[in-house]
Structures are given as structure tokens and as C-alpha cells.
Amino acid sequence: MKLLVALVVVGVLAVVAFLALRQGPAKQESSPQEAQIEQQKPSESSKSSEQISEQAKTIKAQDISGAAGVFTFSAEVPSHWQAQAVAATEAINLYDPNASGATNLEKSQIFIRNFKANSFLTLGTVTIHEQGDTTINGRPAVRYDIEKKPAVAQFANQPSWRSERHIVTDVRVSDSNPSIFYVIAKRPDLDDTVYRHFLESFKVSASQAGFTEPIDELRSRITKKPFGIFITPENSPVQPERFRGYHTGVDVEYTDKPDVDIPVRSIAAGQVVQAGRAAGYGGVLVVSHKIGDETKLSLYGHLDPASLAKVGSEVSAGQQIGALGEGGSAETDGERKHLHFGIIKGQTVNLKGYIQNKQDLIGWEDPLSFIE
Numbered sequence: 566m567k568l569l570v571a572l573v574v575v576g577v578l579a580v581v582a583f584l585a586l587r588q589g590p591a592k593q594e595s596s597p598q599e600a601q602i603e604q605q606k607p608s609e610s611s612k613s614s615e616q617i618s619e620q621a622k623t624i625k626a627q628d629i630s631g632a633a634g635v636f637t638f639s640a641e642v643p644s645h646w647q648a649q650a651v652a653a654t655e656a657i658n659l660y661d662p663n664a665s666g667a668t669n670l671e672k673s674q675i676f677i678r679n680f681k682a683n684s685f686l687t688l689g690t691v692t693i694h695e696q697g698d699t700t701i702n703g704r705p706a707v708r709y710d711i712e713k714k715p716a717v718a719q720f721a722n723q724p725s726w727r728s729e730r731h732i733v734t735d736v737r738v739s740d741s742n743p744s745i746f747y748v749i750a751k752r753p754d755l756d757d758t759v760y761r762h763f764l765e766s767f768k769v770s771a772s773q774a775g776f777t778e779p780i781d782e783l784r785s786r787i788t789k790k791p792f793g794i795f796i797t798p799e800n801s802p803v804q805p806e807r808f809r810g811y812h813t814g815v816d817v818e819y820t821d822k823p824d825v826d827i828p829v830r831s832i833a834a835g836q837v838v839q840a841g842r843a844a845g846y847g848g849v850l851v852v853s854h855k856i857g858d859e860t861k862l863s864l865y866g867h868l869d870p871a872s873l874a875k876v877g878s879e880v881s882a883g884q885q886i887g888a889l890g891e892g893g894s895a896e897t898d899g900e901r902k903h904l905h906f907g908i909i910k911g912q913t914v915n916l917k918g919y920i921q922n923k924q925d926l927i928g929w930e931d932p933l934s935f936i937e
């Protein structure tokens with residue numbers, strides 16, 4: 566039996582080889598045509614890449630005149646889109662001025678509402694054809710395919726397509742109870758890639774999501790080592806330099822305030838899982854957080870070991886967990902006065918401040934994508 570199978574395989578291979586040989590010359594004959602197609606390609610592909618790379622712009626809810634204060638999001642939309650607040654439904658309407666329709670509401674592409682609740686809700690007024698859990702920028706979310714029930718009246722002060730079958734994504738904005746939920750509805754004929762790009766770029770303000778800065782002036786004081794920078798003793802903005810590799814966090818500089826106590830706070834609610842001394846850091850502390858349905862660890866390095874919160878203690882967002890160590894002392898393991906702040910994906914503590922392979926940066930988050 567085995568021999569038979571082997572014979573059949575050999576036979577098939579022989580036929581394939583024969584056909585390949587026969588196709589050789591035929592393929593050559595067609596090559597002029599291929600060359601022509603090749604020549605046409607550049608203009609064609611540049612046209613489509615123009616369409617794809619149509620300038621995106623960032624919309625910020627707080628810049629939209631009359632928008633309800635509950636909206637703190639920012640997200641990217643095609644550059645020619647406009648945004649308006651719809652007071653009657655406490656909504657944000659993102660519309661395409663070039664779309665057909667007599668009113669901006671009828672030109673709506675993405676329509677955003679909100680509700681306050683302890684958990685995801687669905688209304689009795691719609692039929693859910695499909696639903697699935699997802700995550701939008703670390704926040705739990707549910708994607709629904711919904712349709713207004715026939716007996717229910719048309720929804721007022723909303724685009725008419727809200728009364729037709731369409732996709733909606735509900736995002737839970739914080740872990741608190743109750744939480745704000747955003748309801749992000751997609752016009753049925755809107756290209757799904759535009760909608761997905763909107764969701765991938767969608768962020769709510771750190772304070773609304775329950776994240777707070779780990780230290781005052783976080784952004785403006787990251788002047789030397791941002792996330793992901795490749796440091797060598799030769800190129801480092803810090804001299805002399807003893808480290809080499811890709812930076813897994815951000816460094817927040819405080820050498821200009823040698824005599825001031827600089828408090829360091831937990832970025833979110835969580836539990837202290839490590840606190841003590843470690844080589845390269847002096848004092849270091851790690852907090853474990855449940856963010857959405859994932860665990861992440863926040864790491865705070867170069868703290869005064871005497872100032873650290875205890876391992877096992879529960880901390881809230883913004884609660885002080887330590888203070889910066891004194892520059893050039895054992896408190897910072899000889900480093901300048903600064904905070905090394907990193908966010909590790911998953912629940913395994915990894916104290917590495919530098920790594921040698923760029924692709925391993927995937928084990929960390931860019932902290933600035935979490936904290937505004």
C-alpha cells in the first residue's frame with residue numbers, strides 16, 4: 566500500500582515537472598505583456614495610494630462647539646470631515662460635507678452618543694443580529710450589528726441610517742461604577758477601513774479612563790530618553806552613559822530640582838507587586854493593573870527606597886507610591902535625578918530598562934499612548 570502511494574506521488578510530481586517545463590517558453594512569450602503592465606503600474610498604484618493616504622486629521626471632542634462635557638475623546642478622521650454637536654441627543658456627529666443629504670445629520674458618517682451604566686446595555690428597541698467583545702485602545706468594548714425593530718418609531722434627532730441595520734461599537738470608558746459608555750455608530754455604506762481607523766486611533770482623556778500622570782509635567786520633562794530610543798555610550802544624550810539598547814520606558818528629568826521632594830503616583834488602580842532595590846535603578850516599584858480585560862504592569866525606577874509603598878498594598882489612581890531618589894546616590898544607583906517609567910504588557914515583571922532586539926519592544930507599551 567505504501568509503495569502504491571509513493572508511486573502515485575512520484576507520478577504526480579513527474580506530471581507537474583513536465584507541465585512546468587512546457588510552460589517555460591509560453592511564459593516567456595507573455596513577458597512583453599507583463600512589461601507593459603509593469604509600466605502602467607506606477608501611475609495606477611500612486612493613484613490608489615493617494616486615496617488611501619488621504620490626509621487624516623485628529624478630531625478632539627473638546628474643540629467641538631457645544632459638545633457635552635462628558636466627551637473627552639480624540640480620534641482620526643479623513644481630513645475633509647467636519648464635526649458638530651447635536652444637543653437634542655447629546656451626540657457628536659462626524660459628517661462628510663461632500664456626502665448627499667440636505668442636512669449635516671444626513672451626511673453623518675460616524676455618530677457618537679453616550680450613556681452611564683454599570684455594564685454594557687442593549688436597548689429593547691433594536692434587534693441584535695450579531696455581537697462580539699473587542700478592545701478599543703485597552704478599553705473593553707462590544708461590537709454590535711443592530712437593526713431597529715419594525716414596530717419602533719424612527720429615532721429622532723439622529724441620522725436616518727440609525728433606524729436601519731448598521732454597526733455600533735460600545736466602549737466602556739473607565740473601570741469605575743457606573744462608567745460612561747460611548748456608543749460609536751457606523752453609517753452602513755461607510756468604508757469599514759475608515760471606521761476601523763477611527764476606532765484604532767480612538768482615545769479618551771487619561772483622567773476619564775482612570776489614568777493619571779505618574780509625575781508632574783510628565784510630557785514636557787521627557788527631554789532625553791523617550792520610549793524606544795536606541796542608546797549607546799557614544800550617542801547617549803546622557804554622558805557618561807553605561808547603558809546600551811532600546812529604551813523600554815520614558816525618562817522624566819528632574820535634575821533641575823535637586824532639593825525638592827518629587828512625588829511619584831500610580832497611573833491607575835492596582836496592587837504593588839514589587840518594591841525594593843535593583844541594579845540600575847536604586848529603588849524601583851511595580852504596580853499590577855487590570856486594564857480592560859488585560860493585565861499590565863507599571864514600573865517606576867530611581868525612587869528613594871525608603872519612600873516606597875509596601876508590596877501587596879492596593880493603590881488607587883493618582884495615589885503616591887514613592888518619591889524620586891537623590892541624584893548620584895545609592896537611591897538612584899548613581900543615576901541622575903529622574904523617573905524611569907515603563908508599562909509592561911502581561912503580568913510577568915521584567916525590570917529591563919534596555920533590550921537588545923528592537924522587536925522585543927512589543928513586550929512594553931509606549932507610556933505616552935496611555936497617559937495624555
Ligand SMILES: [Zn+2]
Pocket residue numbers: 790812814815816904905906918
Ligand atoms: Zn530610563
